[in-house]
Amino acid sequence: MSSVTQPSSTGAPLPPERLKHMYRQMRRIRCFEEAVDRLFQQGLIWGTFHLYIGQEASAVGAIEALRSDDYITSTHRGHGHCIAKGASIPLMMAELRGKETGYCRGRGGSMHIADLDTGNLGANGIVGGGVPIATGAALAIKKRGWDRVVMCFFGDGAMQQGAFHEAVNFASVFRLPVVFLCENNQYAMSMPAEKGLGSTDVVARAAAYGLPGVSVDGNDVLAVYEAAREAVARARAGRGPTLLETRTYRLRGHSKSDANRYRTREEIERWRRRCPIMRFERWLAERGVMTPDDFEAVKAEVLEEVQAAIAFAESEPDPDVGQLAEGVYA
């Protein structure tokens, strides 16, 4: 049932405004992540975070296929999903700075940003932990009789977890409106997918659950969009889940502690040349949708947006220690 598609050539054409929007979203994510890295180097961000740099096409392509009232569950590497689903960059930045006005009042940090108003049911510090939650959200949708869909993001590492199997089987049994999207970035921390998975053909597993499985080039935003569009339509029509794989690569380390000892500079360089944003720029320029000047303008605008977010976060208040115990119970 699995197939490798190249939908950028076969998919329905997207209007230029949406293509430009997708490009901007990818740039916003890249710019945000570079700023986070910088702020960490400056000692302004504490704790840990996992940068999405190099994987932008996956979040943007997949979420472009959703409606605003659809849901996502995200991962520890969640900033990209969060931004693509419509979160406020200033509130994300405030959270990363641990501020009271951040998304989680400074209680969650990078790994726990959720934005229920935009349908983001949360990043997750537990690999695979969001897969059962996405399944449950889809169960609620079905019970409510809504026509919404849940897009469940996880990585190749999550496919090594038991919760993945339980939740995907469960969702298949009840034909729930959920799309399981494996962002295969080749490494579970330092463990290469070919060593951590019995078979690197991850979508072959779909057949075992009675689901369609589709694998796409995760650095091709239009290929991701097209595959996600089909899977979302299928879920929305009540025909059940799909297992999607976006084959991609994280260009930065797993987290701040990563010295990249387990992969070569050459490998990283090879993937840098496949940068999803640069590829999309070439595609947009070749078709005359955007010009190099347009790209520069977008880059300048998103930089300004991110810098404003940094300034906002800087000026926001820290949490009051006296309110430490607030919010444990409803």
Added chain:
Amino acid sequence: MGIGSAQPAGIAGATAAAAGTRDGVRELTYSQAIREALAEELRRDESVFLMGEDIGVYGGAFGVTLDLVHEFGPDKVIDTPLSEAAIVGAATGAAMLGMRPVAEVQFSDFLTIAADQLVNQAAKMRYMFGGKAKVPLVVRTPLGSGTGAAAQHSQSLETWFMHIPGLKVVVPATPYDAKGLLKSAIRDDNPVVFFEHKLLYRTKGHVPAGDYTVPIGQAAVRREGADVTVIATSIMVPRSLAAADTLAAEGIDVEVIDLRSLRPLDTETIVSSVCKTGRVVVVHEANRFGGFGGEIAATIAESEAFDFLDAPILRLGGKDVPIPYNPELERAAVPQEADIVAACRRLMRESRRSGVTV
């Protein structure tokens, strides 16, 4: 209960018909009381649904949900795959979207399989998302030994879960409380772990027809007494009451407190009772080592009740062994009525309170 014995007729009345009366008082078993609470909540609130392994036609491993599927249908009483992490995780996700799932985990030992979803996800979501998410989830699960099910089907793991901020933990001992606390749990906007004792399922007691709730976090004084406070939960409540009867014949006046909830814990009732009696035995089936008895003993020691203590605080709990199969061994592994009697006698003997004779 096989598929062929499925009985679709008159289910709404089934629980009512099963109710007996004693001296004109309506009685149900603990199991029927839970079923009645589930049925009433399913009728009351569209967002309530049940899910778990074999809870439909089979009626659940202990028959608690028997026949509910016939009244409410398979969309409200969902037989799930054999997947505890998915059951509790899916319940969590559904609760985030405003449903009120009641998940059954067939044996509380299997909570370990679902622990990530309960401990790392459901319990923490509200706090780590800055107070925005609500997770109105109930996990019902049977605990305890006494059925010969041995080490992997007989544990009492309630202490594990009371350790986790964000969870509520309820351990009813009577049919009345089972119904009233389960209703409170279903209406609560937080994840609640609801521990049922297998040996209590067939015990009978007064259960009013219709709607009532018992608040979570409020202990009950089951018997008033002046000499020793026995603090118990679940199956240890009837054992403590029986022990109190025995001790009464010896002139020892025992007060029995049924905690009913472990989180939130009703510290006030504990402390005021100990201030009155000056002697306390905490008894639970969970392993004594690291069990919640230690928490209660420490709570007493840190409170004003410390000054009223006339004897050391005693803890009775499960022995430091996995629950064994052989019935003699199994009984010896957890506190029995005789152990509670002996503990109270010892406290009276060792008491430094002047003028007290045993």
